[in-house]
Amino acid sequence: MTDPIRIMGICGSYDLDSANGHMIDLVLAECKEMGAEVIVWDNKANPLPFVGEDGCWDHDNVKLYKSMADSADAFVLSSPEYHGTMSGVMKNSLDWLSFDQTTGKVFGLISTLGGQSNTTTLNHMRTVVRWIHGWVIPEQLVVSNVKNAFSDDGKILDSNLSKRLVEFSTSLFNNTQKLR
Amino acid sequence: MTDPIRIMGICGSYDLDSANGHMIDLVLAECKEMGAEVIVWDNKANPLPFVGEDGCWDHDNVKLYKSMADSADAFVLSSPEYHGTMSGVMKNSLDWLSFDQTTGKVFGLISTLGGQSNTTTLNHMRTVVRWIHGWVIPEQLVVSNVKNAFSDDGKILDSNLSKRLVEFSTSLFNNTQKLR
Amino acid sequence: MTDPIRIMGICGSYDLDSANGHMIDLVLAECKEMGAEVIVWDNKANPLPFVGEDGCWDHDNVKLYKSMADSADAFVLSSPEYHGTMSGVMKNSLDWLSFDQTTGKVFGLISTLGGQSNTTTLNHMRTVVRWIHGWVIPEQLVVSNVKNAFSDDGKILDSNLSKRLVEFSTSLFNNTQKLR
Amino acid sequence: MTDPIRIMGICGSYDLDSANGHMIDLVLAECKEMGAEVIVWDNKANPLPFVGEDGCWDHDNVKLYKSMADSADAFVLSSPEYHGTMSGVMKNSLDWLSFDQTTGKVFGLISTLGGQSNTTTLNHMRTVVRWIHGWVIPEQLVVSNVKNAFSDDGKILDSNLSKRLVEFSTSLFNNTQKLR
Numbered sequence: 128m129t130d131p132i133r134i135m136g137i138c139g140s141y142d143l144d145s146a147n148g149h150m151i152d153l154v155l156a157e158c159k160e161m162g163a164e165v166i167v168w169d170n171k172a173n174p175l176p177f178v179g180e181d182g183c184w185d186h187d188n189v190k191l192y193k194s195m196a197d198s199a200d201a202f203v204l205s206s207p208e209y210h211g212t213m214s215g216v217m218k219n220s221l222d223w224l225s226f227d228q229t230t231g232k233v234f235g236l237i238s239t240l241g242g243q244s245n246t247t248t249l250n251h252m253r254t255v256v257r258w259i260h261g262w263v264i265p266e267q268l269v270v271s272n273v274k275n276a277f278s279d280d281g282k283i284l285d286s287n288l289s290k291r292l293v294e295f296s297t298s299l300f301n302n303t304q305k306l307r
Numbered sequence: 308m309t310d311p312i313r314i315m316g317i318c319g320s321y322d323l324d325s326a327n328g329h330m331i332d333l334v335l336a337e338c339k340e341m342g343a344e345v346i347v348w349d350n351k352a353n354p355l356p357f358v359g360e361d362g363c364w365d366h367d368n369v370k371l372y373k374s375m376a377d378s379a380d381a382f383v384l385s386s387p388e389y390h391g392t393m394s395g396v397m398k399n400s401l402d403w404l405s406f407d408q409t410t411g412k413v414f415g416l417i418s419t420l421g422g423q424s425n426t427t428t429l430n431h432m433r434t435v436v437r438w439i440h441g442w443v444i445p446e447q448l449v450v451s452n453v454k455n456a457f458s459d460d461g462k463i464l465d466s467n468l469s470k471r472l473v474e475f476s477t478s479l480f481n482n483t484q485k486l487r
Numbered sequence: 488m489t490d491p492i493r494i495m496g497i498c499g500s501y502d503l504d505s506a507n508g509h510m511i512d513l514v515l516a517e518c519k520e521m522g523a524e525v526i527v528w529d530n531k532a533n534p535l536p537f538v539g540e541d542g543c544w545d546h547d548n549v550k551l552y553k554s555m556a557d558s559a560d561a562f563v564l565s566s567p568e569y570h571g572t573m574s575g576v577m578k579n580s581l582d583w584l585s586f587d588q589t590t591g592k593v594f595g596l597i598s599t600l601g602g603q604s605n606t607t608t609l610n611h612m613r614t615v616v617r618w619i620h621g622w623v624i625p626e627q628l629v630v631s632n633v634k635n636a637f638s639d640d641g642k643i644l645d646s647n648l649s650k651r652l653v654e655f656s657t658s659l660f661n662n663t664q665k666l667r
Numbered sequence: 668m669t670d671p672i673r674i675m676g677i678c679g680s681y682d683l684d685s686a687n688g689h690m691i692d693l694v695l696a697e698c699k700e701m702g703a704e705v706i707v708w709d710n711k712a713n714p715l716p717f718v719g720e721d722g723c724w725d726h727d728n729v730k731l732y733k734s735m736a737d738s739a740d741a742f743v744l745s746s747p748e749y750h751g752t753m754s755g756v757m758k759n760s761l762d763w764l765s766f767d768q769t770t771g772k773v774f775g776l777i778s779t780l781g782g783q784s785n786t787t788t789l790n791h792m793r794t795v796v797r798w799i800h801g802w803v804i805p806e807q808l809v810v811s812n813v814k815n816a817f818s819d820d821g822k823i824l825d826s827n828l829s830k831r832l833v834e835f836s837t838s839l840f841n842n843t844q845k846l847r
């Protein structure tokens with residue numbers, strides 16, 4: 128019998144208490160039910176420095192982050208779309224990953240938007256993941272009009288999106304096992 | 308007689324003492340000679356916070372940055388390519404701009420790479436600038452193998468790139484006047 | 488007094504009797520009212536061969552097309568989104584243009600979609616136009632749910648899109664004059 | 668024992684007697700040696716019509732093409748870069764595929780360029796394949812300065828590219844088996 132797969136969430140909003148953090152929670156809850164171990168990087172509790180900032184190369188949070196990513200078999204990236212692409216927080220988080228943490232691992236991508244649907248952020252993240260030699264599952268999630276996307280108790284209001292979230296999570300879980 | 312145009316440099320490396328900071332200097336020196344006023348955001352001296360960080364919305368450096376951008380007619384963006392797109396530093400800097408600072412203004416784009424040439428970073432920055440309703444000049448600069456791109460006294464070694472830098476600067480200067 | 492500007496439409500649907508052909512007509516009608524000369528490539532009447540097809544290099548329709556493009560100061564490109572990017576018809580039409588026909592000229596971009604809004608086709612066309620050294624105006628038009636976009640007599644039903652079409656046409660007309 | 672996997676080549680040059688056709692041959696030869704069945708669409712012998720052309724919807728070549736694609740487990744796409752993206756021939760070939768032929772199947776991507784290396788064509792094809800719900804392997808091949816890429820007897824001159832072609836083919840073969 129093999130080890131359970133471990134899936135790590137990385138959030139493009141600074142605070143996990145956000146729509147992007149919430150989308151990661153929902154996906155990881157599905158994956159956990161299927162048998163995965165799940166972890167999330169809490170950037171607010173342990174802020175990553177900017178690449179190039181004084182002291183960044185030996186920063187304790189960078190070490191912690193890389194060590195967590197080393198231990199993961201798969202990743203969920205969820206970013207707001209700012210100005211037609213992923214946030215600076217998401218890009219800086221990805222800048223701290225390298226081939227050692229990502230080659231051959233599996234990624235699922237999520238984007239939230241204040242207004243109408245678009246996939247530019249997903250397309251750009253897909254390019255980045257390819258660059259670090261990861262796999263991206265074909266399923267992807269877009270949450271448009273994000274301020275009205277959830278009920279007061281955090282449920283997704285759009286039943287089609289709910290269904291797609293389950294398919295997304297299942298694909299991430301199953302294909303990580305196939306590709307590991 | 309009209310006011311001289313003002314061009315602002317934004318650097319995707321944290322420190323202006325870098326290849327990207329140097330490329331901005333070279334372009335702005337050309338533009339200054341043609342009659343432009345030139346300014347550069349020094350992110351190391353006045354670090355921008357991450358969008359979403361505690362205290363970010365009223366941060367003095369954000370106000371200073373937006374005020375500088377308000378005063379500019381055109382921008383030069385120079386970013387390293389990290390993992391197939393612009394750096395987190397560049398994206399976070401762009402996240403702090405909005406339509407007020409950028410609509411109808413003119414942008415020139417530069418990308419540096421450690422290895423061989425590619426234009427993905429330029430393509431992604433072009434998408435972002437469109438999103439904030441700016442114009443991007445057709446000319447763009449790629450500096451590949453960036454560690455070997457300059458002489459000890461900071462001159463560009465590739466004479467073709469030198470020539471393109473002059474054309475780039477001239478286009479930025481002339482077309483900002485036309486489109487202002 | 489200078490010559491009127493001439494604007495050429497290129498359609499990504501094979502037949503001008505289509506939503507994309509119709510969007511071109513609407514834009515060109517606006518531009519004509521402002522004083523532009525307007526022309527449209529009718530690909531159904533004069534089909535362009537595929538690049539590489541036997542006899543393509545000396546094909547009469549290619550000569551006619553290039554000659555029409557030579558005479559234009561600006562272009563309107565309107566393409567359906569097929570599989571996340573412009574149609575093969577649009578790409579083959581662009582393949583037949585070269586720097587001679589396009590350098591320094593101004594382009595406006597339109598995309599139609601069967602389903603919900605997206606800008607990937609516009610982003611990809613923007614990359615192509617940059618490659619052939621054209622300018623792309625920041626304004627762009629997306630027609631989602633295209634089958635329900637027009638009234639029986641061909642009017643745009645979404646008043647916001649109608650308004651944007653006028654702004655798009657005005658920008659194309661005015662900025663072609665500035666950049667010519 | 669399971670059936671051997673079947674891999675289909677689709678060429679973005681009109682004629683298979685081209686650098687792109689040759690790259691497909693080299694990859695398929697590797698895959699055949701590993702045990703795959705290999706097939707190639709010969710667009711010159713059986714030209715696909717443009718989408719929208721008179722008679723296209725019932726065209727015999729379209730039926731033949733879709734039937735061949737139906738039978739494939741994986742695809743190799745090789746396109747020249749024309750004006751910063753895939754050729755019209757490649758895009759029109761992809762336009763004729765739909766979810767039925769591609770969902771869950773595996774794709775490997777190749778781009779050839781007349782000049783220096785770039786990955787824009789690969790990035791755009793990656794977006795298209797995602798749209799039709801395919802998987803794209805992380806490995807990809809770029810052939811720059813394509814006129815000088817091969818010896819008189821068709822061997823790849825750049826030993827690094829040769830090595831990458833073997834890795835690419837191996838990944839395509841192995842991962843198609845895992846993901847089938």
